[in-house]
Amino acid sequence: MISRRQFIKYLSYSFIVTKLNPVLADNKKIIKYNIIAKKSKFSFYKNFYANLLLYNNVNPGPQLNANVGDVLKIEFTNNLDEPTSIHWHGIKNINKMDGVPYLTQDPIQPGETFSYEFPVNHSGTYWYHAHFESWQQVARGLYGPLIIKDKIDDNFDDDIVILADDWRLNKNYQIDKKSFGSLRDWSHAGRIGNWFTINGEKSPEYKISKNGLTRLRFINASNARVLKFRSSLNSNKIIAVDGIIVKPFKEETFTVGPGQRIDMLIDTVNISKVDYFEISNKNPLKAFSLKVKKANTKNREFTKINFSPNYNLPKLNKAKTINIHMQGGAMGNLTKAKIDGVEKDFRALAMEDKKLWAFNKEIGNYEKLLSSVKKNDVVILNVWNDTRWSHSMHLHGHHFFVNSKEFTNYNNYLLRDTYLIQPNEKSKLIFLADNPGKWLFHCHMLEHAASGMVNYIKVT
Numbered sequence: 001m002i003s004r005r006q007f008i009k010y011l012s013y014s015f016i017v018t019k020l021n022p023v024l025a026d027n028k029k030i031i032k033y034n035i036i037a038k039k040s041k042f043s044f045y046k047n048f049y050a051n052l053l054l055y056n057n058v059n060p061g062p063q064l065n066a067n068v069g070d071v072l073k074i075e076f077t078n079n080l081d082e083p084t085s086i087h088w089h090g091i092k093n094i095n096k097m098d099g100v101p102y103l104t105q106d107p108i109q110p111g112e113t114f115s116y117e118f119p120v121n122h123s124g125t126y127w128y129h130a131h132f133e134s135w136q137q138v139a140r141g142l143y144g145p146l147i148i149k150d151k152i153d154d155n156f157d158d159d160i161v162i163l164a165d166d167w168r169l170n171k172n173y174q175i176d177k178k179s180f181g182s183l184r185d186w187s188h189a190g191r192i193g194n195w196f197t198i199n200g201e202k203s204p205e206y207k208i209s210k211n212g213l214t215r216l217r218f219i220n221a222s223n224a225r226v227l228k229f230r231s232s233l234n235s236n237k238i239i240a241v242d243g244i245i246v247k248p249f250k251e252e253t254f255t256v257g258p259g260q261r262i263d264m265l266i267d268t269v270n271i272s273k274v275d276y277f278e279i280s281n282k283n284p285l286k287a288f289s290l291k292v293k294k295a296n297t298k299n300r301e302f303t304k305i306n307f308s309p310n311y312n313l314p315k316l317n318k319a320k321t322i323n324i325h326m327q328g329g330a331m332g333n334l335t336k337a338k339i340d341g342v343e344k345d346f347r348a349l350a351m352e353d354k355k356l357w358a359f360n361k362e363i364g365n366y367e368k369l370l371s372s373v374k375k376n377d378v379v380i381l382n383v384w385n386d387t388r389w390s391h392s393m394h395l396h397g398h399h400f401f402v403n404s405k406e407f408t409n410y411n412n413y414l415l416r417d418t419y420l421i422q423p424n425e426k427s428k429l430i431f432l433a434d435n436p437g438k439w440l441f442h443c444h445m446l447e448h449a450a451s452g453m454v455n456y457i458k459v460t
């Protein structure tokens with residue numbers, strides 16, 4: 001729950017960090033983790049062992065837990081044969097800990113260790129993942145959940161992360177490496193898979209408490225697939241979006257775009273089993289089930305929980321507008337665009353440079369500046385998706401207000417860090433630029449980002 005006071009504190013958080021950072025670390029609880037990225041074997045099916053890249057040999061990577069107000073300290077060792085880095089998706093981070101190679105840190109070379117240390121001053125469902133060639137490193141397993149709890153979590157009997165991934169495997173149940181870099185995938189919806197897992201498993205079952213409250217934390221770690229879920233319940237009660245608590249609302253089905261998170265609350269009174277299905281395909285897949293088994297020790301009442309977000313849209317009278325005209329991809333209208341200052345036609349960009357997407361007729365990369373703003377400016381990203389594809393647009397370092405069109409029963413401003421924008425949609429993403437640094441704005445369909453749909457915004 002975010003009170004108005006906490007929310008104001010949250011908005012001014014980076015200011016406090018900038019001023020007090022050395023002292024803060026002394027007063028706060030430091031939660032330490034060691035993470036090692038390495039080549040690992042994992043069985044998706046029977047005794048076929050796929051060669052993955054994993055954190056600490058587990059799929060998904062270890063769940064990192066902290067309480068709001070803690071400092072996370074992660075000693076990360078790269079034991080891969082290639083450089084890497086870790087991005088903490090959704091965390092309002094200190095810029096140099098944001099994990100974007102070339103922009104906020106040097107790539108971490110094979111054999112090197114890098115210490116990530118940052119305060120976590122807002123609760124919710126987040127995740128971490130590789131940000132170096134993420135189109136292949138994330139596809140091979142380099143990600144894990146990051147959960148920040150606060151007082152509201154005392155109300156739940158069960159708390160289950162539902163980390164979903166859409167893998168592309170070959171007939172030997174190995175990662176289909178041949179299709180990495182497929183121009184067809186990169187110019188269309190991205191790398192769509194053929195093997196769906198929840199927490200690394202096919203249709204797992206979880207036991208939950210009787211007469212209790214269960215919090216489900218959906219995370220979409222897919223490279224590109226927009227997941228859509230329904231359950232055997234009449235409706236699904238959504239309580240948080242991209243980590244931020246919302247006034248609960250009900251949806252029959254709900255989508256989770258790449259990088260997005262949705263938290264659900266289930267009241268198990270009069271329920272013995274719940275099945276969840278992933279329905280983005282013609283044939284619905286059984287995603288996972290919840291079996292009501294464990295005895296509840298506490299008596300819960302949903303109505304007594306105070307879900308009271310207080311979202312105050314910043315005043316827009318002095319807002320700075322940044323226009324972002326998104327073009328490119330298959331069947332699109334991008335005829336030519338600039339790459340490193342040189343204008344080329346679309347075909348040459350695709351064949352010579354493997355670039356397919358542009359903001360404002362310029363091909364982007366991690367080091368391409370979109371715009372500079374001053375600290376505490378109110379910024380409106382005026383985004384026009386002028387392509388034939390949906391895009392999961394992620395801003396680093398900030399949450400933004402968006403009048404979301406993603407839900408049936410919620411048609412108002414949400415605070416998100418990743419917004420699924422539909423073809424032809426025009427949307428305004430509004431944020432208070434209170435966190436200094438260089439922050440990426442990119443599509444989380446990882447193939448789209450790799451082929452041009454990425455820029456950064458500088459907050460000075």
Ligand SMILES: [Cu+2]
Pocket residue numbers: 390391392443444445448449453
């Ligand atoms: Cu995209």
